[in-house]
Every structure is written in C-alpha cells, then in structure tokens.
Amino acid sequence: MKSKQAIEIPQTEGIKYAGSKLKLLPHILDIAAKTDSKTILDGFAGTTRVSQAFAKSGYRVISNDSSIWSKIFGLCYLKNSESVEHYESMIEHLNNLTPIKGWFTENYGGSPDTRESSKVDGLKKPFQTHNTQKLDAIRDEIADLDLGEVEESVLLTSLILALDKVDSTIGHHASYLNQWSARSYKQLKLEIPKIFQTDESHEVSRGDIFDVIDKCEADLAYFDPPYGSNNEKMPPSRVRYSAYYHLWTSIILNDKPEVFGKAKRRTDSSDTKASSVFEEFRRDENGKFIAANALEILLAKTKAKHIILSYSSGGRATARDLFAILEGVGDIIEFVKIDYKRNVMASMRWTNDWTREENSQNEEYLFLINKA
Numbered sequence: 001m002k003s004k005q006a007i008e009i010p011q012t013e014g015i016k017y018a019g020s021k022l023k024l025l026p027h028i029l030d031i032a033a034k035t036d037s038k039t040i041l042d043g044f045a046g047t048t049r050v051s052q053a054f055a056k057s058g059y060r061v062i063s064n065d066s067s068i069w070s071k072i073f074g075l076c077y078l079k080n081s082e083s084v085e086h087y088e089s090m091i092e093h094l095n096n097l098t099p100i101k102g103w104f105t106e107n108y109g110g111s112p113d114t115r116e117s118s119k120v121d122g123l124k125k126p127f128q129t130h131n132t133q134k135l136d137a138i139r140d141e142i143a144d145l146d147l148g149e150v151e152e153s154v155l156l157t158s159l160i161l162a163l164d165k166v167d168s169t170i171g172h173h174a175s176y177l178n179q180w181s182a183r184s185y186k187q188l189k190l191e192i193p194k195i196f197q198t199d200e201s202h203e204v205s206r207g208d209i210f211d212v213i214d215k216c217e218a219d220l221a222y223f224d225p226p227y228g229s230n231n232e233k234m235p236p237s238r239v240r241y242s243a244y245y246h247l248w249t250s251i252i253l254n255d256k257p258e259v260f261g262k263a264k265r266r267t268d269s270s271d272t273k274a275s276s277v278f279e280e281f282r283r284d285e286n287g288k289f290i291a292a293n294a295l296e297i298l299l300a301k302t303k304a305k306h307i308i309l310s311y312s313s314g315g316r317a318t319a320r321d322l323f324a325i326l327e328g329v330g331d332i333i334e335f336v337k338i339d340y341k342r343n344v345m346a347s348m349r350w351t352n353d354w355t356r357e358e359n360s361q362n363e364e365y366l367f368l369i370n371k372a
C-alpha cells in the first residue's frame with residue numbers, strides 16, 4: 001500500500017477526448033494506492049492517460065479499449081523499448097516531406113482564404129489544406145517505411161498528436177467549427193511522443209471488455225465506460241466514440257474508406273454499425289437502461305479483487321440504479337465526487353448524501369469497490 005505523501009502525479013500525454021480522465025488522475029492514483037494492487041486493468045483506456053499514469057507509478061498495466069486509436073497509443077507508451085534518439089531522424093524525415101494532395105485533403109481540407117468560414121462546397125472542414133497535404137504525404141510515407149508495429153505506433157501517435165494541435169473542432173469529429181480555429185492556421189509539426197520505459201512488462205489489447213475480463217488476471221480493474229462527457233459542448237448521452245473519432249481510425253488504417261454525411265464519416269462508423277452497449281441510451285423491455293444493465297454484468301463478471309469505477313452525472317444510470325448495482329457487487333470502500341463547475345471534491349458517506357442530492361451535469365464520481 002502506498003502512503004498518501006508518496007503519490008506523485010506523473011506527466012501523461014494525449015489527444016482531446018470526450019471523457020478523458022486527465023483531471024481525475026490524482027484521485028484515481030490516490031484510490032489505487034489504497035489497495036495492495038500490483039497489476040491493473042485499464043478496461044476502457046481511451047487516450048491511455050490513466051494507463052500511462054499507472055505505468056509510471058510502478059504498476060503493471062493491462063491497457064484495453066475497443067478503439068483502434070487507443071491500441072496505437074497503448075503500443076506507443078507502454079510497449080516501446082527504443083530510445084528517443086531512435087525516432088529523431090524518422091520524425092525529421094516526415095516533417096520535411098513535400099506535401100501532396102491526396103485522400104485526406106480531398107475530404108477534410110479547407111482553404112483559409114476567408115477568415116469567415118471553414119466551408120468548402122457547403123461543407124465545414126476540420127483542417128486547413130496546408131496541413132492535410134502534409135498529412136497525405138506523411139501517412140503514405142509511414143506505410144512505406146515498413147516498420148514494426150510498435151515503431152509505427154510511435155509515429156502514428158506523433159502524427160495524431162500533431163493534428164490534434166491544428167484542428168478546427170471542439171474536440172471530436174462528428175461536426176466541425178463554422179469558422180477556422182486560431183490553431184488551424186499553425187503548421188503541422190510532428191514531435192517525438194513523450195515515451196518512457198518502466199521495469200514492468202505491460203500488455204495492450206484492442207477488444208470488447210467482455211472478451212477481456214474472462215482471461216484477465218489483474219488485482220485491480222479500473223473501469224471508465226462511455227457514459228458521459230464532462231465537456232458542456234458534448235451532449236453526455238450521445239457520445240459515440242467510433243463516430244466522434246472516425247478520422248483517427250482512417251489515419252491509422254489508411255484505408256481511404258467510403259464516407260458519408262456532412263462530417264464525411266467512415267461508413268463503418270455509422271450508429272447502426274458501430275456502437276457499444278455502454279453507449280446505448282435506450283431502456284430494455286423491463287424499463288431498465290441497457291447501459292446500466294451492461295455495467296451490472298461487467299462488475300459482476302470481473303474477477304479482480306478491487307474495482308475503481310468512474311461515473312459521470314450525465315450518465316444513464318441514476319444514483320439509485322448505481323447504488324443497487326454496486327451493493328450487489330461488493331463493499332464500497334470509497335466514494336469521491338468531483339464537481340468541475342464549483343471545482344470542489346468531496347468524499348462522503350455516499351448512500352445518503354448522493355442519492356438525496358440533485359446532481360449537477362458537471363460531476364464525476366469515483367468508487368472503490370472490494371469484490372465480495
């Protein structure tokens with residue numbers, strides 16, 4: 001068990017992401033340190049910021065997410081054994097390529113001729129063409145370099161981080177800004193991701209959590225399923241990760257897919273084809289939210305001795321639903337509530353206080369549960 005004073009908050013790196021737990025890292029690490037865990041499953045790893053923080057804090061990490069971009073970030077930060085110097089010449093080479101007009105420019109590039117609008121042929125665009133032309137050149141070159149999986153993941157992470165700094169979006173790709181963001185005028189420039197090495201041998205997988213928990217031997221499972229966002233501009237109940245970040249998928253796969261709609265989403269990111277049971281906002285025939293049921297099954301099936309569950313006030317399960325679910329799973333050892341609006345954090349005897357209160361849309365909760 002780590003003492004409270006010993007907990008340092010390591011530096012992590014990541015893209016803008018709906019539901020990123022960057023701000024919660026101190027609380028998550030603090031709660032994890034109250035257990036005797038050595039191996040931690042980060043079951044819905046997203047940006048991998050939490051996985052990075054656990055790895056840098058000395059835990060062995062199993063990082064999993066159903067999204068391909070999360071696997072790429074996981075390979076970059078958790079599986080790389082090469083030095084920073086190893087990547088210097090590759091990054092320099094990619095930064096110096098001659099821009100070309102390819103698939104990304106055709107679909108996602110707009111001209112900054114007017115400061116008024118990012119529209120081309122009536123469609124808003126997420127990047128300016130000077131950057132999509134670089135993207136076109138760099139992505140094809142990464143494929144031609146014929147690298148190993150981890151090296152390629154480091155370069156792709158570098159590319160995605162750089163694009164995230166010059167986008168004209170509010171943090172997802174379901175729609176783009178009307179007017180060019182200030183940062184979209186900047187030049188795309190790749191940098192070496194903040195890679196690190198630890199003594200532990202971490203694991204990275206891309207899978208549905210239900211396929212992972214059966215085989216996973218972890219002391220602690222951290223679950224942050226998609227039930228909301230703390231960004232006021234993102235409707236919490238309608239976050240669809242594959243639709244929100246379709247561009248990262250296309251960049252990683254480089255498969256130049258068929259696209260549809262105003263945001264030119266990949267056809268395989270449509271709601272009917274790609275959605276998670278945790279993103280389901282409807283109720284079942286018994287009137288229970290399908291997402292809340294999935295959470296209940298997940299917690300029941302988890303073999304790890306300890307579970308840390310993240311939950312947001314925009315989520316589908318009500319306070320009472322969640323209370324009923326957690327009570328059936330084990331002992332609630334700790335409950336932390338973080339209110340972003342008021343910037344307060346409270347630890348409370350949660351059963352009474354929490355269910356009685358009118359919850360704001362800006363609260364995040366963390367529970368530590370010891371499994372029965």
Ligand SMILES: C[S@@+](CC[C@H](N)C(=O)[O-])C[C@H]1O[C@@H](n2cnc3c(N)ncnc32)[C@H](O)[C@@H]1O
Binds near residue numbers: 022044045048065278
């Ligand atoms: C709230 S986000 C996690 C954010 C992450 N903790 C971070 O700090 O970046 C939820 C994640 O769950 C993933 N996801 C959705 N359904 C899933 C499933 N059935 N199995 C595994 N991951 C899933 C999404 O791709 C998304 O990255």
